[in-house]
Amino acid sequence: MIYFYLDGHDFKYDLFQLGKAFFPNKEVVFLENKKEYGDQGCLLESILYEESNKTYAKTNIYLDGCFYTDRIQCIDDIDIGKNGIKNITKIGVKKSIYEGLLSIADKEVPWGILTGIRPVKIVHDLLDRKVTEEKILSVLVKEYKLAPQKAELIINISKRQRKYIYPLNKNRFSLYVSIPFCPSRCIYCSFPSVPVNRYINMIENYREKVIWEIEKIRELMDGKFINTVYIGGGTPTAIPSKDLEKIIQAVYLNFGKDNIKEFTVEAGRPDTIDEEVLSMLNENDIDRISINPQTMNNETLKLIGRNHTKDDIKRAYYLAKEIGFKVINMDLIVGLPSEGKDEIINTLMEIEELNPENLTVHTLAVKRGSKFKETMDKYSVGDQKSIEEMIQETVKFAHKMNLKPYYLYRQKQIMGNFENVGYSKEGMECIYNMAIMEEKETIIGAGMGSVSKIFFPKENRLERIPNFKSIEEYMERTDELIERKRRWIL
Ligand SMILES: C[S@@+](CC[C@H](N)C(=O)[O-])C[C@H]1O[C@@H](n2cnc3c(N)ncnc32)[C@H](O)[C@@H]1O
Ligand code: SF4
Numbered sequence: 001m002i003y004f005y006l007d008g009h010d011f012k013y014d015l016f017q018l019g020k021a022f023f024p025n026k027e028v029v030f031l032e033n034k035k036e037y038g039d040q041g042c043l044l045e046s047i048l049y050e051e052s053n054k055t056y057a058k059t060n061i062y063l064d065g066c067f068y069t070d071r072i073q074c075i076d077d078i079d080i081g082k083n084g085i086k087n088i089t090k091i092g093v094k095k096s097i098y099e100g101l102l103s104i105a106d107k108e109v110p111w112g113i114l115t116g117i118r119p120v121k122i123v124h125d126l127l128d129r130k131v132t133e134e135k136i137l138s139v140l141v142k143e144y145k146l147a148p149q150k151a152e153l154i155i156n157i158s159k160r161q162r163k164y165i166y167p168l169n170k171n172r173f174s175l176y177v178s179i180p181f182c183p184s185r186c187i188y189c190s191f192p193s194v195p196v197n198r199y200i201n202m203i204e205n206y207r208e209k210v211i212w213e214i215e216k217i218r219e220l221m222d223g224k225f226i227n228t229v230y231i232g233g234g235t236p237t238a239i240p241s242k243d244l245e246k247i248i249q250a251v252y253l254n255f256g257k258d259n260i261k262e263f264t265v266e267a268g269r270p271d272t273i274d275e276e277v278l279s280m281l282n283e284n285d286i287d288r289i290s291i292n293p294q295t296m297n298n299e300t301l302k303l304i305g306r307n308h309t310k311d312d313i314k315r316a317y318y319l320a321k322e323i324g325f326k327v328i329n330m331d332l333i334v335g336l337p338s339e340g341k342d343e344i345i346n347t348l349m350e351i352e353e354l355n356p357e358n359l360t361v362h363t364l365a366v367k368r369g370s371k372f373k374e375t376m377d378k379y380s381v382g383d384q385k386s387i388e389e390m391i392q393e394t395v396k397f398a399h400k401m402n403l404k405p406y407y408l409y410r411q412k413q414i415m416g417n418f419e420n421v422g423y424s425k426e427g428m429e430c431i432y433n434m435a436i437m438e439e440k441e442t443i444i445g446a447g448m449g450s451v452s453k454i455f456f457p458k459e460n461r462l463e464r465i466p467n468f469k470s471i472e473e474y475m476e477r478t479d480e481l482i483e484r485k486r487r488w489i490l
Contacts, residue, residue, distance in 0.1 A: 001041035005031045008048030011090050015046065015097055017115035021417040022101040024384070039065030044100050046093060057092040059100035071099035081131040081139050091143060098145055107384075109417055112145025117410050119150075119419075121438055123158035124165075125460075153405060160406050164431050165440045168457045171224040174432055175217070175255070177210060177247060178447030179236035180471065183271055186294075187305045188333070190367035192449035192469040193234035199471065206448075206471070207243045209478050211250040213446040216482045218254040220444075220489050226255045227441065228262040228432040236265055237272040241280045248284045257285070262431050264288040270316040271308040278323045288358070288430060291316050292331035296350040297343050300336050303379070305371070310350060317354050327428050329358035334390045334418075336364060337372075337379035344390040348397040357428040359403050361394045363387060363418040365411045391418060398423045407437045444485065448474040454488045463488045 002019050006012065012030055019028040037043045043062040048055065055075040061068045075092035094113040102108065111119065122144070126136045133155060140151035181196040181203070196203075229251055236244055248265075265281055267273050267289045281289060295301060296310040320328055330351060334344060351359065364381070366372055372379075382390065398405070403423035407430075410419045422433055435441040436453075439462050445452045452465040465488060467481050468474040474481075 002026050002028045003031055003037050003041060003043040004028065005034045005037065005043060005045045007046065009046070009089070009093055011093050014090060014094055014115050015044075017412075018094060018097055018101065018113065019044075021109045021111070021115070022105045022107070024417070037062070037065075042104060044097060046097055048089070048093060055089065055092070057089075057096040059096045061100045061104060063104065069100075069103055071096050071103065073099070078143055079139070080143050081126045081135060082129055095143070095145065108147065110147040110150050111410070111417060111419075112140075112147070112150075114144055114146065117412070118437060118439070119146075119410065120154045120158050120161070120408055123154050124162070124438060124440070127158060127162070154408060157405050157408055160404070160429070161434045161438060164429065164434050165438060168440055168455075170442075170455065170457050172227050173221060173224055173442040173444055174228040174230065174435055175214075175226060175251065176432075176436075176443055176445045176450050177214070177229070177231045177251070178233060178445065178450040178467075179210075179231060179239060179244070179247070180234040180448045181238045182233070182235045183238050183269055184305055184307050185371065187303075187371040188336070188364060188367070190370045191234065194471055196235075196238045202471070202475075203239050203243055205475065207239075207246055209475055210247055210447050213478055213482065214247075214250050214254055217444050217446060217485070220482065220486055224442075226259050227435065228264070229255075229260050230264045230266075230432045232264075232266040233268065235268040235272050237267045237277050238269070241277040244277070245280050245284060248281075248286070252284075262287050264290070264430060264432060266290045266292075267316070267320075268292050269306065269308065270312040271306075273316040273319070275319060275323070278320050278325075282323050282325065286325075288327040288329060289320060289325055290329040290331060291320060291356075292329075293347065293351070294331060294333045295336055295339065295343065296347040297339065300339055300343065303337055314350075314354065317356070327357045327430075329360060329430070330354070330356045331360045331362065332394070333362045333364050334394060335382050335387045337381050339390075340382055340386055341389050341393065344393050348393060352397060352401055355401065357425045358430060359398060359401070359423045360420065361391070361398070361423070362420045363391065387418060394421075402426075407433050409437050452485055454485075 002023055004015055016028050031037060045060040047058045057073045057075060059071045073092045073096040075089055078088050078092055080091060098113045123136055136155060137151055140146045141148055180193040181199060182193045183196055263286050265286050270291060293313045298309050301309060402425055405421050406424045407422040408419050436443055442455045443453045445467055448467060448471050449469045450467045454463040465484050
């Protein structure tokens with residue numbers, strides 16, 4: 001058990017994440033009163049105080065009831081390349097706790113004190129303020145405590161993204177369309193989707209609702225201009241090809257084919273991909289599709305509830321190439337149950353043979369709402385060290401395949417506090433992924449479970465407007481969703 005007692009501040013949320021990064025399997029408890037700590041476990045007492053006109057964050061560490069050591073950080077000495085008292089105070093408190101945790105843990109954490117989802121945003125922010133690259137590296141390593149290789153990774157990613165993201169424009173937007181139907185439920189998944197077979201009679205009505213929402217969005221966005229379109233899910237190719245085609249054509253009719261810089265359709269599951277749907281997507285000039293293996297090991301595919309084999313993945317991939325798709329993305333998950341280094345190497349060797357233009361490497365996140373969470377005890381999953389080794393293999397293979405990292409994000413329940421990385425061959429990056437990840441552009445969502453994000457560049461702020469996550473509610477109350485969006489679109 002790890003106990004925290006806070007004195008002079010209330011950065012509970014951040015300190016909880018930090019405690020979990022060092023001790024993922026221990027319970028982290030915040031005490032209201034220091035006396036509640038007995039003589040068992042570890043207590044981190046975090047105090048914020050002033051002395052001789054300076055502010056300090058101090059961490060006292062107690063082990064099994066006895067004082068062990070302390071760590072002191074002077075807040076005034078912190079230099080993160082920009083001002084902001086609250087931000088700097090929080091960084092100071094986290095640094096002092098980080099040093100305290102380091103003194104009792106037998107490991108370092110590669111993301112240092114960063115607990116947020118989008119570390120690349122910090123680099124963009126500093127580059128926007130004309131801070132030099134050398135200084136950014138020093139801020140990341142010295143102040144945020146990142147491992148140098150993670151700091152270099154996010155600096156390189158942000159440099160690669162900038163030509164696609166800048167100059168910012170409040171009138172530019174991308175469109176996301178959600179098709180929330182899947183052939184079966186994968187055990188790790190928490191995305192809002194419903195089984196296609198059970199809802200087959202609802203698909204035509206759903207299609208019409210989405211098309212109606214797209215028309216209303218066009219009216220709302222009058223005077224603004226479209227950048228990219230992404231149809232995701234769920235599994236868009238799980239619905240009949242003619243229905244998906246009507247939705248794609250509605251997008252073209254409303255926003256103009258020539259105005260759209262990039263159009264992605266997530267085909268996703270190979271068991272939904274055939275010649276008919278691929279030809280339809282190609283004839284409708286879709287630029288990018290995803291064909292997602294997750295793993296190339298048949299036993300794991302069965303275990304995680306995907307009704308397809310590795311041969312189905314290869315068949316779908318070669319068919320898509322034959323039909324003429326220039327950019328294919330493949331999603332992988334590291335740390336799937338029963339997988340270790342041998343399994344990931346096998347997956348990567350198979351992927352290398354296919355040679356996709358994009359590869360997205362996720363680390364398993366055990367999410368609330370997934371079947372996996374409920375049945376976790378039944379499966380064996382890799383420990384921190386083995387996940388780290390597996391991720392290293394993905395980095396090596398990506399390099400060998402000439403794929404470079406171009407976007408990165410972290411998730412809350414991600415195993416081992418790692419990250420998800422999108423790789424791409426030069427010039428084949430997905431613009432939509434960068435825009436959504438860095439939160440530098442308005443995204444308007446249509447369909448069940450989609451989320452619209454209105455970007456206000458002057459304030460560097462986003463307003464999040466979610467659509468309903470239940471299909472019945474979405475179908476009945478679509479007009480309310482348009483009104484919610486209208487309030488924020490100026
Ligand atoms: C929105 S999902 C949809 C993809 C598509 N339906 C499919 O399954 O092929 C996008 C990707 O997120 C990743 N993903 C989903 N749940 C995850 C989890 N719990 N942990 C790690 N990655 C996850 C998978 O790689 C998946 O392909
Ligand atoms: S991972 Fe993809 S196919 Fe599986 S349930 Fe989630 S959205 Fe559906």
